[in-house]
Amino acid sequence: VKGEGGQPPSLPDRLAYSLRHAGMSTFVTSFTTSAAFGANIMSRIVSIKCFGVFAALVIMSDYLLMITFLPAIVLNYDEAVCAGELSRNSQLTSGEDSGAGGRGLCQSQFAAVRRYLDNAKSVFDKVFDTVIPSMVLGEFPHITESVHPAPEEKKQSMAQAARSKIVPSLWFILLGGLGLYATDVAFRSPGLTLPLSASYQLFYDEHPFEVWDMKYSPKFTTASVAGVNYKVEWWFGVSGVDDSNPWDPEDPGTIQTYPIDVVSEESQTALLEMTLAIQEAPWFDLKRELFMDDMVRFMARDCGYTNSTGHYILVHDSCCQHQQSEFPFLQQYFHSCLNDWANNNGKGQYSQGLYFNKDGSVGAVKMRVNTNVDFTSSNPKTEEFWNKILAFTDKYLWSKKASLASTGLLKGWPTAQLTLYDVQESLATGVKQTLILSLFIATLVLYITTLSVFVTLLSMSAITCILGWTITVCIWEGWHLSILESIVFSVAVGLSVDFCVHYSWATLLCLRSSGLQPKRTLLMTSLSEMGGSVTMGSGTTVVAGCVMLMCKTLFFLRFGFFLITCMAFSWFYSTFFLHACFAVIPDHWLRFRPELWLAQAAGWKGAERSGQVLAGGEAMAMYVERPAGARGPSTEMTRLRLGSQGSIGSSEVDVSVDERGSEE
Secondary structure (H helix, E strand, O other): OOOHHHOOOOHHHHHHHHHHHHHHHHHHHHHHHHHHHHHHHHOOOHHHHHHHHHHHHHHHHHHHHHHHHHHHHHHHHHHHHHHHHHHHOHHHOOHHHHOOOOOOOOOOOOHHHHHHHHHHHHHHHHHHHHHHHHHHOOOOOOOOOOOOOOHHHHHHHHHHHHHHHHHHHHHHHHHHHHHHHHHHHHHOOOOOOOOOOOOOOOEOOOOHHHHHHHHHHHHOHHHOOOOOEEEEEEEEOEOOOOOOOOOOOOOOOOOOEOOOOOOOHHHHHHHHHHHHHHHHOOOEOOOOOOHHHHHHHHHOOOOEEEOOOOOEEEOOOOOOOOOOOOOOOOHHHHHHHHHHHHHHHOOHHHOOOEEEOOOOOEEEEEEEEEEEEEOOOOHHHHHHHHHHHHHHHHHHHHOOHHHHOOOOHHHOEEEOOOHHHHHHHHHHHHHHHHHHHHHHHHHHHHHHHHOOHHHHHHHHHHHHHHHHHHHHHHHHOOOOOOHHHHHHHOOHHHHHHHHHHHHHHHHHHHHHHOOOOOHHHHHHHHHHHHHHHHHHHHHHHHHHHHHHOOOOEHHHHHHHHHHHHHHHHHHHHHHHHHHHHHHHOOHHHHHOOHHHHHHHHOOOHHHHHOOOOOOOOOOEEEEEEEOOOOOOOOOEEEEEEEOOOOOEEEEEEOOOEOOOOOEO
């Protein structure tokens, strides 16, 4: 940063420079992290949906405050506080430091801190100027090429050129292959699986509560859930539709009904057949009678009884065997007898599941049965039991479309105590959708900001490898996709994208402002300028994760482990793999812009003079036009042929004559 007139830069100059060079990269990282949280709006779980929107708004608000409020506070503090201190201590201040350019943020107050920071910066500069470039790119900055190299220098230069090709290629192949393996483990085999345990864990494994739940409670009948079985209900006449507010966790929604016919002969036959099949099912527990079975016995009972004297007394009741025909019963008799049966046997806590409309017709039916299957939070066991219920419903209800089409019974649906299972299934689909949407948004934002196809693709390849390894390590640690893990993984893309964006943006700035410098020099500049910042950013996040590892709550323990793992792989892959990718691919691929290529293909002549590479090939064409009136020829067009390493391979100069007639 340079000040006006050769003076040291002032604080406003430094702030303006920082915002110009870091504003876009910090916007991309903030926006992608915000988008990763915002992608949770696709979740069917209201609390996760609301959390995602809240976190997304917080991150973007923080970014806006960082680029507006923070610079203003720094300037006001520097002018109001530091100016007064500088005037009081002007006799102790040298002339060079007393100017506006030398003052900044009360240097006397932070002198000790500044010395420590300068020492740390010097260490980072040495590491990222020499050590990291030699490891990543095979470059040794102390080796220079002379105009007339000696034989030994020529051999050394050839060895350096070989290293600069071999080392990045090895990193590219090794880390790329490992990234593909980790991606396969994370997303395909075995991938994130749903919980297998029968208890919902909140603390670390050695916590007394968890030791009791996982080890000792199954040994005590009164403390276990072994005696709690699933209860299954089939509903008819009530729609299984959730019309509650998707943004209000406390909104229960409304009940939606539809007309049903349970008195027709087809309905009677289907309900009785389904009732008998339920009673014969292996998961049925004979503790409760179903209304249809009891109703048939009610109508088939004897119409009289024998009194104490031995005389048979006939009861005048239309709902008995004396007055009725064979099953299925006539509709008018069955309808009237349903009301009688409900009044005698279906009231209060003994209700058999009949709900009547105001006109006396049946409005809804609930068939509730007890099962002999123990309740569990294990997803595979719950899924196995639920699939049996669905298969049974399909066999005895949903498959009878011809006979029950007009009765409304085909809309019946089963339910059970499956809240946790439904949450797990929603998480299984929601997390994948969130990751895919986050990656898509990150790709789109990266391309819009960089306008480079291959930089975007390479950056997203590195981000995918980071995601794959982070999730793979979590899988190896025994993680399953539960509520806690879904919240943790929802921020994976946002955290993985940060360092890749910073390095990509720094590389593009070097490419666009470098002129004819070799690409390896630009990559070394990117590592040198951004390496320290990226390392400090990852280090502070790792420290935060280490602090969270001291907590006892499982969520903080896992989130801290996730932060450490994600930051480690983000730093390693963005520093080694991404720069190796940039070093391996040709220069013109990094500079390729499809919109300019399309413009050239469409015949727009101005696109050829944009200073960008418009199409593929082994060389890049750059045109420089000198304006009329400048010293030398009135118009001159020079075409430079640049080799793959950025060196000038050949040039074509259009010869022209100036006003004096001299030829140049």
